[in-house]
Amino acid sequence: MxxxxxxxxxxxxxxxxxxxxxxxxxxxxxxxxxxxxxxxxxxxxxxxxxxxxxxxxxASLPAEDAGTTSAIGAVSGRILRRGVWRVPRVLKVESALGRVQLDLSRAVFEHPVVDIELHLGTGRAKITVPRDAVVDIEGLRAGWKDTLYRPRRGAGSGGPTIRISGAMGMGRLKVRHARR
Structure with missing residues (x-):
């Protein structure tokens, strides 16, 4: 067989x-x-x-600390996170009509794997990840436009793994690696 x-x-x-x-x-x-x-x-x-x-x-290790879950939401307007900020283990982002911009390039990662759950109606989302991050967008469903993401050559050398999941209605997600 x-x-x-x-x-x-x-x-x-x-x-x-x-x-x-x-x-x-x-x-x-x-x-x-x-x-x-x-x-x-x-x-x-x-x-x-x-x-x-x-x-x-x-298998023999103690259970991993699941960390924290945080949620950011807006009906309309702009959701913006940039500069130095702590990234929770799970970040839920919900927006019906607005724009989302998450800049993780200078963020503090306390967990090797971070899950970002996007639930967007319309509007764009842009996520800037650290230069050495590994990005997984397999869990994201896009309704209207394809996600724009081009993996960096040589990415994944010690950086965090960022898994992006959820659903986007009529908007588009653009993911890019920071230049420095």
Whole structure:
């Protein structure tokens, strides 16, 4: 029997592997792992190719702190976040008629993975991400116009993973990497 692509385990990205390694390092620093355990699990995480393999390497760790969830909403007008600001683990953005501009280039990331849930009726959204960020827009549904995003060459070297999901009605999302 030939296995179909859907039957294949999904491969992990370098950003997901790096996030797993950071989790192991944090657990070691907090005293949850011995030096020997850290060495073995780190080897498993670094050689993991699929989500299942990475999950097995992280299975003995305490539950990850889910972090905070914050919501920003407006019926109309403009939602703007820029400069130095703390990015929560989950950021929900809702706007019926306005524009959304999130500049994450100078933001403080306390979590290796950040989920941004967009729920926009009409209007544009622009998200500027750090230069080394990994961006995943697979969970976003666009009703009217396609999302504009071109991944950076060489992106994903130690930066946060930003997963953008939700739904856009008649607007367009533009995601770009910061220049510096």
């Amino acid at each position: 030939i296995s179909l692509p859907e039957d294949q385990p999904r491969r992990i990205s370098e950003g997901e592997r790096d996030a797993g390694v950071r989790r192991l390092q944090e657990a070691y620093a907090e005293g949850h792992l011995s030096h020997e355990e850290m060495d073995g699990l780190l080897q498993q995480a670094l050689t993991a190719a699929t989500h299942g393999q990475l999950a097995r390497a992280l």
